[in-house]
Amino acid sequence: xxxxxxxxxxxxxxxxxxxxxxxxxxxxxLRVDAQTRQFVxxxxxLVTLVLAILLGALFVRAGAIDLRQWLALExxxxxxxxHLLTLLALFFASAQAFNSVLPENGLLHWMFSFFxxxxxxxxQFSAFDGRRLLKSLIVMFSTAFVLKHLLVSGLYAPxxxxxxxxxxxxxxxxxxxxxxxxxxxxxxxxxxxxxYVAGLLLIGPVPVQLGATRxxxxxxxxxxxxxxxxxxxx
Amino acid sequence: MQRKIIQIFGVVWTLIYASFIVWIYATEPRSFKExxxxxxxxxxxxxxxxxxxxxxxxxxRRDQFRAxxxxxxxxxxxxxxxxxxxxxxxxxYREGWGRVYYDNAFFKQGLxxxxxxxxxxxxxxxxxxxxxxxxxxxAELKTELEQGTETSWKDLNPLKLFRQxx
Numbered sequence: 001x002x003x004x005x006x007x008x009x010x011x012x013x014x015x016x017x018x019x020x021x022x023x024x025x026x027x028x029x030l031r032v033d034a035q036t037r038q039f040v041x042x043x044x045x046l047v048t049l050v051l052a053i054l055l056g057a058l059f060v061r062a063g064a065i066d067l068r069q070w071l072a073l074e075x076x077x078x079x080x081x082x083h084l085l086t087l088l089a090l091f092f093a094s095a096q097a098f099n100s101v102l103p104e105n106g107l108l109h110w111m112f113s114f115f116x117x118x119x120x121x122x123x124q125f126s127a128f129d130g131r132r133l134l135k136s137l138i139v140m141f142s143t144a145f146v147l148k149h150l151l152v153s154g155l156y157a158p159x160x161x162x163x164x165x166x167x168x169x170x171x172x173x174x175x176x177x178x179x180x181x182x183x184x185x186x187x188x189x190x191x192x193x194x195x196y197v198a199g200l201l202l203i204g205p206v207p208v209q210l211g212a213t214r215x216x217x218x219x220x221x222x223x224x225x226x227x228x229x230x231x232x233x234x
Numbered sequence: 235m236q237r238k239i240i241q242i243f244g245v246v247w248t249l250i251y252a253s254f255i256v257w258i259y260a261t262e263p264r265s266f267k268e269x270x271x272x273x274x275x276x277x278x279x280x281x282x283x284x285x286x287x288x289x290x291x292x293x294x295r296r297d298q299f300r301a302x303x304x305x306x307x308x309x310x311x312x313x314x315x316x317x318x319x320x321x322x323x324x325x326x327y328r329e330g331w332g333r334v335y336y337d338n339a340f341f342k343q344g345l346x347x348x349x350x351x352x353x354x355x356x357x358x359x360x361x362x363x364x365x366x367x368x369x370x371x372x373a374e375l376k377t378e379l380e381q382g383t384e385t386s387w388k389d390l391n392p393l394k395l396f397r398q399x400x
Contacts, residue, residue: 003236006237007236007237007240010236010237010240010241010244011240013244014240014241014243014244014245015240015243015244015247018244018247018248018251019247019248019251022248022251022252022255025252025255026255026258029259036264038264038265039262039263039264039265040262040264041258041259041262041263043259078238078241078242078245079241081245082241082244082245082248085244085245085248085249085252086248088252089248089252
C-alpha cells in the first residue's frame with residue numbers, strides 16, 4: 001500500500017506537476033486568428049517576465065514555496081535538478097499566464113501591465129500566507145480574464161452590441177488597438193488559467209518527502225510553517 | 235529504485251517537453267498540419283510531394299504560372315526544397331517579365347524565392363538541368379531578378395523592346 005502511495009506521489013511531483021506547468025507555458029501564448037483561423041504564437045513580452053519574477057518573490061515571501069526545502073545541499077543532485085526544473089516551469093507558466101490575460105498591444109496592454117505591476121508590488125509588503133495568496137491570484141487572474149476575453153474582445157468584435165456602442169461613444173477619439181482573435185482563444189486562455197491554478201495547488205511549500213515516515217513529514221512541514229511565520233512576523 | 239527511475243524520467247520528460255515548447259514558439263506553425271510538416275523537417279524525414287511537383291512543372295511549361303506556384307506550394311509546404319524554390323522563383327520571373335517593363339512586385343517575390351533556394355542549396359550553389367529553361371543556376375536567376383528591380387538609364391533604351399524572355 002505504502003509503495004503505491006510513494007509511487008503516485010513521485011509521479012505527481014516529478015511528472016504531472018511539471019507537465020501541467022509546461023502546458024500552461026505552451027497555451028498561454030496561443031491565439032487563433034479570427035479571419036484565417038490560424039494559430040498565432042505570442043512569445044511572452046518582457047513585462048510578463050518581470051511580473052513572473054515579482055510573483056515568484058511573492059510565493060517565497062508568503063511561504064507558498066520554501067526555496068531552502070526545494071533546493072538543498074543535503075538532497076541528491078537528481079532531486080535538486082528535478083526541483084529546479086519544476087520551479088523554472090512554474091516561472092514560465094506564471095509568465096505565460098500573464099501573457100494569456102494581457103491585451104497584445106496598445107494602450108490596454110500597458111494599462112493591464114501597470115495594474116498587475118502595482119498589485120504585485122504592493123502585495124510584496126502585505127502579510128500573506130500561501131492559501132490567501134492563492135485566493136488572491138485566482139481573483140486577480142479571473143478579473144483580468146473577464147476584462148480581456150469577455151469585455152474587451154466583445155467590445156471590438158465585429159458583431160458587437162449595445163456595450164460596444166456605449167464604449168465607442170465614451171472612448172471617442174481614443175485609439176485602442178486590439179487585434180481580433182477567434183472566440184476559441186478565450187477557451188484556450190481559460191483552460192490555461194485553470195491548469196495554472198491546478199499547478200499551484202499541486203506545488204506545496206515543501207516538496208514531497210518520498211519514503212519519509214509520517215512523523216518526519218510532519219516535522220518538515222512544521223519547520224517550514226515556523227519559518228514562514230517568522231518571516232511574516234519580521 | 236522505482237522512485238529514482240520516476241525522477242530520471244521526470245527530468246528527461248520535462249526537458250523534452252520544454253524543448254518542444256521552445257521549438258513551437260521558434261517555428262510558429264499556423265496549423266496542426268504545419269506542426270506535422272515542421273516535425274518532419276526537424277527529424278529529417280521531410281520530402282517533396284513529387285506528384286504535385288510534376289503537376290506544377292507541367293503547368294509552368296504551359297505558362298500557367300500562378301497555378302504552378304500553387305502546386306509547388308502544396309508540394310513543398312515548408313519551403314525547404316531548393317529545386318522547388320528555384321522553380322517558384324522562375325515562375326515569378328516569367329510572370330513578371332514584360333517587353334516594355336518588368337513587374338517589380340513579382341520580381342521581388344522571385345528574389346525572395348531564389349534567395350531561399352540559394353540558402354537551402356549545399357554551399358549555396360544550385361544548378362537545375364532543365365532543357366526548357368535558359369537560366370540553369372540560381373545565381374543567374376538571382377542576377378536577372380535583381381537587374382529587373384533596379385532602375386537605370388538603360389530602361390529608356392528602345393532596343394529593349396526586342397529582348398527575349400529567358
